Amino acid sequence: MNILLEAVGLNKKFNGNTTVLNNVCLKIRRGGIAALIGESGGGKTTLCRVFTGLEKASSGKVLFKGKELGTLRGRSFDDCASLQYIFQDPYAALEEESTVSSVLQEPVNMCSRRGRDYMPPQEALTWAGLAGAAFLGRKIKTLSGGQRQRVSLARSLITRPDLIIADECTAMLDAQAAAEIGRIFKKLNQKLGLSFLIVTHDAQFLYQVVDYIYVLHEGAIVEAGPKDRVLNIPSAGYTREYMESMWEIEGGGLIEQDHLCQPQ
Amino acid sequence: MIVELRKFKARHGGQAAWFNYPDLELEQGQCVVLMGKTGCGKTTLLNALFQYSFPGEVDYEKAEILGVDWRDRGKNSYGLVSYMPQYAQSGLNPSLTVGEQIDLVRRCCFHPVENPYAYFEELGLKKDITERYPFEISGGMKQRVALLLGFIKKPALFVLDEPSSALDYITLVKTVNFLKRRKEESCAILMVSHHSGFAAGIADKVKVLREG
Numbered sequence: 001m002n003i004l005l006e007a008v009g010l011n012k013k014f015n016g017n018t019t020v021l022n023n024v025c026l027k028i029r030r031g032g033i034a035a036l037i038g039e040s041g042g043g044k045t046t047l048c049r050v051f052t053g054l055e056k057a058s059s060g061k062v063l064f065k066g067k068e069l070g071t072l073r074g075r076s077f078d079d080c081a082s083l084q085y086i087f088q089d090p091y092a093a094l095e096e097e098s099t100v101s102s103v104l105q106e107p108v109n110m111c112s113r114r115g116r117d118y119m120p121p122q123e124a125l126t127w128a129g130l131a132g133a134a135f136l137g138r139k140i141k142t143l144s145g146g147q148r149q150r151v152s153l154a155r156s157l158i159t160r161p162d163l164i165i166a167d168e169c170t171a172m173l174d175a176q177a178a179a180e181i182g183r184i185f186k187k188l189n190q191k192l193g194l195s196f197l198i199v200t201h202d203a204q205f206l207y208q209v210v211d212y213i214y215v216l217h218e219g220a221i222v223e224a225g226p227k228d229r230v231l232n233i234p235s236a237g238y239t240r241e242y243m244e245s246m247w248e249i250e251g252g253g254l255i256e257q258d259h260l261c262q263p264q
Numbered sequence: 265m266i267v268e269l270r271k272f273k274a275r276h277g278g279q280a281a282w283f284n285y286p287d288l289e290l291e292q293g294q295c296v297v298l299m300g301k302t303g304c305g306k307t308t309l310l311n312a313l314f315q316y317s318f319p320g321e322v323d324y325e326k327a328e329i330l331g332v333d334w335r336d337r338g339k340n341s342y343g344l345v346s347y348m349p350q351y352a353q354s355g356l357n358p359s360l361t362v363g364e365q366i367d368l369v370r371r372c373c374f375h376p377v378e379n380p381y382a383y384f385e386e387l388g389l390k391k392d393i394t395e396r397y398p399f400e401i402s403g404g405m406k407q408r409v410a411l412l413l414g415f416i417k418k419p420a421l422f423v424l425d426e427p428s429s430a431l432d433y434i435t436l437v438k439t440v441n442f443l444k445r446r447k448e449e450s451c452a453i454l455m456v457s458h459h460s461g462f463a464a465g466i467a468d469k470v471k472v473l474r475e476g
Contacts, residue, residue, distance in 0.1 A: 014400060040404020040435050088403050088430065091351045142276070145350055145426070146302030168403070171429040175458060177302045201432045245433035249440070249461040 002030040003066075004163055004195050005051065005083070010060035012046055012219075020046045021057070022219040028163065033189055033196045035206055035227075037242065038216035044199045045088060047216065048165050051197070052085040065162070077114050081107075084156035086166040088199075090148035094140045100125070100151055101136040107158040119158050127188065128154040129180055146177050153181070157188075163195045170202050178202060182209040203250050206231060215239045266290045266421050266452040267313075270326035274305070274312035277319045283308055286471050292420070295443070295453040297463040300473030306456040307350060309473075310425055314347045330420060343374045346414035350425040350456075353406030356398040362409050363394030366416065373417040383412050386445065388438045403430040408439070415446060422446070424455040428462040440465035 005028040012021035020043045028034050036044050049055040051062055053072035062069045064083055069075055087093040094103055104121035111118035119127075125135060128150040140148060149169055156164055166185075170178035182205055188194040198210060206213065206227065213230040215223040215238065223236040234240045267290040273282045283305030290296045298306045312318050313329065327334035330344055349355065357365055370376040377383075384391055387408045393401050401409070407430045414422055428436055436459075443466050447453060457463045463470060 018400075037432070039432050040408075040430070041402040045402060089351050089354055092354055144303040144307065168430060171426075175460065178458075201436075203433075242433060245437045249433055249436050249459075249465065251461070 003027050004030045004032075004064070005197065006061075006063040007047070007051070008061040008063065010047070010050060010062070011058045012043070012050060012055065013058045020219050021050070021060075024060070024216075024219070024221055026214050026221060026224065028195060028197050030162070030195055031189065031193055032212055033185065033198065033210045034212040034214060035210040036197060036199045036214050036216055037201070037206070039242070042216045043219040044216055045167055048085065048167050048197070048199060051165055052083060053080075054085075077110070078116065081111065081116055081159035082162045084159060084161040084164045086149070086152050086156055086164060086169045088167040088169075088171065090145055090152055093152055094148055096139075096141040098140050099136070100130075100138050100140065100143075103140065103151060103155055104136075104158060107155060111159055117160055119160055121154070121158065124154040124157040125151075127157055127184060129177075129184060130154065150181070153184070160192075161194065163197065165197045165199075167199045168201065169198070170200065170205065175204070179204060179208075185209055203246055215242065265328065266292055266294075266330060267296075267454060268326060268328045269324065272309075272322070272324040272327050274308055274318075274322045275320050276308065277321070279320075282323075283473075285309055285473070288471060290421075290452050290454055292452055293447050293450045294468045295447055295455060295466045296469045296471060297467040298454075298456045298471050298473060299458065299460065299463060301475065302458075304473045304475045306473055307425055310347070310349075310423055310454070310456060314345065314423055343417060344420045345423065346417060346419040346421070347423040348410055348414045348425065348427060351429070352410035352414075352425075352427075353398075353403055353430065356406055356410060358398055361395055361397055362401070365409070365413065366394070369413050369416045375418060376416050377418055380412060380416050383415065383442070386438065386442045387412060388435055404432060404435055407431060408435070411439070411442070415451075419451060421452045421454065424453065424457075426456055426458065428457055428459045436462055 007024050007026045010021050010024040013019050024047060038044055046055060050057050053075055056071045069079060104124060108118050130150050170181050185196055186209055210227055213227055214221055217238045223230060223239045234243055269288040272285045275282045288296060300306055312322050329337050329341060366380050389408055393405060398406055411427060431439060443453060
């Protein structure tokens, strides 16, 4: 198996005593789409930040394409360009006064300076489902949360990465738009061979987009396996509790027509 | 009636197109959820109604909040309306611990709840986070802290924009139950959500917005 990203015994403590990650071991294979699920505060975002070098692990290793990665400062441009991160909060991730064009031009310039092949902004926007030249001139502050998140996706595609880590990137999208993002991820995976690690609470993503699931609880991986096995025959008690809650919420998703008021 | 809108429309400054909204009535102890595609104007409606400096125009036949015309709502509504915007977690004060922020909000309210820490268990928050700063807790925890801060003033109307973002399913179940209890305590809730399962757990009425 061709392993792209590997966590080997990762531990992370905050303030020296609060354990956030506890001996985390996982492998993302090239061409795979893995999901990381678990309760809020379980360490999902911290793990992603360790992978991307934004946090330093207290102990353990991160291997990317077989090479050990340190924090962001110690990484080469190619390492950073090959491993992209879509942040949880698109309002904090993009500069309000910038235009879409300037947001996308920044990685283009960085790639040009270093002789790295890049994806033209128009093409990246098209992949992200925001086609149209007029969109390039829009200011970030005029975009909705979902549109901002798609711009973040387009930005991450510019450097032609091998792996995208997406931290709840559909949290602010309506069901249709989230499904569209799922289709885009699948397409990018199939057409460009792009791999993904997706932190998600979206059942639709778990069923239709990912192929492997890691369950993180209180900083430790409590279950890992192919999607169908984890979703249908969860072995850990925590995963069973998670799946029951998922169906309690998603089971209520069919709103009775009587309650549905159409706009006038 | 807590909120009543008739032929309400809004548009951002510098844009020609108006968002036309369906008529809306929200009574005490009820929850109305606004749903619709990204960019169809859900957040714009909340901003137009509750942001003091909405950068755009508003037009309507009737728009009353707590029985007062929208144009006269002024700061009197401060004590009665809580507004939790999208990504409210980013609005927490980074230089104060969670406990300090709770105490600060309590001091600013006319009739605050007696013991806001009693909400912790309902929301699945651990007491020890009161000692922590926002950067030391997860996005889902921050989201719930923002929710809790909004209820400290015991609002007659709570306006929530995408409160389910950043919440996992276990926490979503707790949040649905938390909001249902507040409804039982007569709080009216006007909420934007894209999550139909979450909305169905709380909503008395759902308004689906279409573009334009």
